[in-house]
Amino acid sequence: MLYEITVPYFIKMLHNLEHILEKGARYAETKKFDMDVLLHSRLAPDQFPLTRQIQIACDTAKLAAFRLTEKPAPTHADTEKTYAEFQERIKSTIQYLESLSAADFKGSETKQITTPRWEGQWVTGAEFVSHHALPNFYFHVTTAYSILRHNGVDVGKKDYLGAMPFKK
Amino acid sequence: MLYEITVPYFIKMLHNLEHILEKGARYAETKKFDMDVLLHSRLAPDQFPLTRQIQIACDTAKLAAFRLTEKPAPTHADTEKTYAEFQERIKSTIQYLESLSAADFKGSETKQITTPRWEGQWVTGAEFVSHHALPNFYFHVTTAYSILRHNGVDVGKKDYLGAMPFKK
Numbered sequence: 001m002l003y004e005i006t007v008p009y010f011i012k013m014l015h016n017l018e019h020i021l022e023k024g025a026r027y028a029e030t031k032k033f034d035m036d037v038l039l040h041s042r043l044a045p046d047q048f049p050l051t052r053q054i055q056i057a058c059d060t061a062k063l064a065a066f067r068l069t070e071k072p073a074p075t076h077a078d079t080e081k082t083y084a085e086f087q088e089r090i091k092s093t094i095q096y097l098e099s100l101s102a103a104d105f106k107g108s109e110t111k112q113i114t115t116p117r118w119e120g121q122w123v124t125g126a127e128f129v130s131h132h133a134l135p136n137f138y139f140h141v142t143t144a145y146s147i148l149r150h151n152g153v154d155v156g157k158k159d160y161l162g163a164m165p166f167k168k
Numbered sequence: 169m170l171y172e173i174t175v176p177y178f179i180k181m182l183h184n185l186e187h188i189l190e191k192g193a194r195y196a197e198t199k200k201f202d203m204d205v206l207l208h209s210r211l212a213p214d215q216f217p218l219t220r221q222i223q224i225a226c227d228t229a230k231l232a233a234f235r236l237t238e239k240p241a242p243t244h245a246d247t248e249k250t251y252a253e254f255q256e257r258i259k260s261t262i263q264y265l266e267s268l269s270a271a272d273f274k275g276s277e278t279k280q281i282t283t284p285r286w287e288g289q290w291v292t293g294a295e296f297v298s299h300h301a302l303p304n305f306y307f308h309v310t311t312a313y314s315i316l317r318h319n320g321v322d323v324g325k326k327d328y329l330g331a332m333p334f335k336k
Binding site for chain 1: 169172173176177180212215290294295297299302303304307310311318320325328330332334335336
């Protein structure tokens with residue numbers, strides 16, 4: 001059950017993140033400034049820039065899936081510098097998520113989940129998803145979106161949400 | 169099942185929203201400017217200000233619960249002007265959510281959900297929650313947070329995420 005409410009939406013939203021970053025890169029090209037300017041932009045002087053928003057969005061999805069399934073995840077040294085490297089980071093996260101199946105998440109609802117920061121404390125897998133993974137993931141994708149929009153990139157809510165599986 | 173992954177977290181995050189708005193109001197008081205300035209701040213000239221971020225966060229939670237359960241929800245005319253009225257809006261949304269139980273959501277996973285904007289198209293309740301309600305709700309809470317932080321209010325990720333149900 002945790003698979004169904006996480007992995008497909010992590011993948012969808014990471015594709016949406018690729019898409020809004022592409023819009024940022026096109027904007028930089030049109031306005032003749034370096035994409036690095038956007039990558040190093042931030043909404044507040046003591047908040048992370050776009051680079052870290054991308055890395056943490058990826059890590060939130062990757063590490064949530066890893067902690068719930070224990071399926072080996074790709075390591076990322078956070079050494080990306082260029083736009084192409086950040087897109088590569090997202091792509092490699094999506095590939096990992098795509099390699100997982102619902103069966104890998106069997107029993108994860110009640111699994112004890114911890115992180116290095118929690119000093120031995122833990123929550124159940126179901127709590128981890130709803131109290132941490134989902135709100136944190138959406139936080140960083142939204143903040144990436146806001147940094148782009150704040151700087152004039154033509155992104156809208158539909159770019160963030162992506163397509164809906166409409167039926168008639 | 170849809171109750172468990174929505175209502176408790178809508179309530180939790182709306183309390184976190186009350187809390188960061190309180191921090192904004194205290195900041196305005198300390199810096200001797202009118203809280204209305206923060207309420208009308210925005211991250212981009214064509215993006216909604218804090219007032220609308222609060223209203224839409226509330227509506228996303230309220231209308232998601234209403235559409236899934238058909239339990240009558242309070243109406244809000246979007247006429248709030250003052251800080252106190254916005255806090256009242258959040259409180260009334262929380263009260264509605266607190267009146268619902270898991271039983272009210274029985275069968276909602278496969279229920280056909282539509283909105284006035286979707287021109288007769290629909291998605292299942294489960295799709296509605298994961299493709300729309302959760303990402304849209306977190307989008308607006310995060311954007312409210314970012315507007316405050318961008319304007320110097322001392323809010324951090326812990327204020328956004330709130331407490332974790334840690335066990336030892």
